[in-house]
Amino acid sequence: MSQAKTSFISLRRILIIARSTVTQLVRMKVFWFLAPIALLFVGLQYFDAFWYEGPEAAQPQQELQMHKNLCLGTMMLFGSLFAIVSTALLIPRDIEDRTLYTILSKPVPRLDYLCGKLLGVLIVIAIAMLVMDILLVTTLHYRTAGVLADMDDFLPRLGWGQDLIDAKKAEIAAHGPSWGLQFGILAHFFKAAIIAAVALLISTFSTSTIFTIATSVLVWIIGALQGIARDAFMDDRTLGETTSIAGRILGTLVSLLFPDFQVFESIAEAAARAQEILVLDVVKVSGLAFFYVAIYTVLSWFAFSDKEF
């Protein structure tokens, strides 16, 4: 072994650490959190909006949109919280148990260790998202079929012609399972991946898990709100009001330090509304997510490379 030259970064070593991280999380029974989500998704099947009467009459797609909104919101919430908690726990636990000593005393560059841990968390999030995705698609499929069957019964009684009924049914079917919906779920996965990378960065210099979790949640909230804040700022300018220099510096700093989740949110919202999502937009969002994850991982490496144990 003595003559071996250790490469700066190795995909093989990263995959070994990632696999161990996945095994660790799976054997910690983290997937149990999917059980209440499954119950929620299935339970939503039996929750009807009162669209047969009132101003919402003949707008049954709202029923499906509500189903998607609730399911996507749950996926986003659990995905992000899971990303924060699992990432925040892994490195401090390795340090506390001195497992990190034995790993780093092998020919393992610290960048490999960080990338492996992050990749492991992302794989587990992807598996969890996939399970939730399958649940959502299945429940949405049956719900859409149910609504369409109801429409066959309900719309003729309103005196609608067959052309109108077919158009309405096509509109409703568009709210069923679709590629657009998959893009929305992908956007939520990207958000979870970014917040996991943020938690990884914080855990490299934080001395407590609670601090890492609390700070990561704060970054998550700022990331979700900074787009809204920026929109408000833009509105002020359109009204002819000027923002102070301090305000502009603060805004720039926030946008540099914190991820902006608005673009991911807009994809997810479009998916829930069954609006068309261009593949090019998905590619752009994927690139942005990769950029954020890469930046936070490199910053984590800078912080971790000089860390002493």
Place this chain on the structure above:
Amino acid sequence: MSSGLAVEIKNLVKKFKPSFRAKTIRAVDGVSLSISAGEVYGLIGPNGSGKSTTMKALLGLVAPTSGTCAIFGKDSMKVDSRNDVGFLPENPYFYKHLSGAETIRFYGKLCGMRGKELEDRVNEMLALVDLEDARDRRLGGYSKGMLQRIGLAQALVQDPRLVILDEPTAGVDPTGSRQIRDLILKLKERGITVFLCSHLLEQVQEICDQIGIIHHGKMVRQGRLEDLISLEDRTELILDQPSPELLEKIRALIASEEGSKLLSEGHPRTTLESLFLEETQ
């Protein structure tokens, strides 16, 4: 740095600056030591004397404030130097979710091993540390001694030329402690260099070729064990079945010799460890 030595530490200084305190702590203060290939070196000292910090600096887990550490001539801050090292930290806790075999396999893979070579090595290591029966049991159910032995197995998985052991028998019962001691002696027979620190001075005395005594971060004594502990001006005789008349003659002879003095006599005793092992095995 000389590459003929397994370990070479030159003027190692490590200072820590505790938070909210102006005064820095000098955990290691100008320590120098060298270990030749195949030697067993024991670093002893009280708690907080700088033993673990010295080991961590050698493994690149802490960066020296000044001075250098090298393993087989390679700067220990470089990842490459760790190809030749196995490390067992004090009170190790490995991934509890992995079994014994999975743990050794994981560390073997990190060292670039794979396929049949890795599987053969996993089996060999489990046999070496006598954990074949527990190979598929998760580490969460291992005893302290078993954890130390699996730790030793992971340290040896890539067949390193140097093994660093931080308190290898801490918290282990006498039987487990003896097994670990025997393993270290096996390593010595195979020509593997061992650098260990321990509080069990009797064990250090039994297995080490060289000793370093560290106190308040400074190396206060260092050298070959026999040179350090032998009392050149005293002689010990152990007689088997001596008659009372013979003993009396010896006493009289000593008394007749000017400058010689009988300091003590009695029956030699076995050690408590030997007695314990005799009764329990």
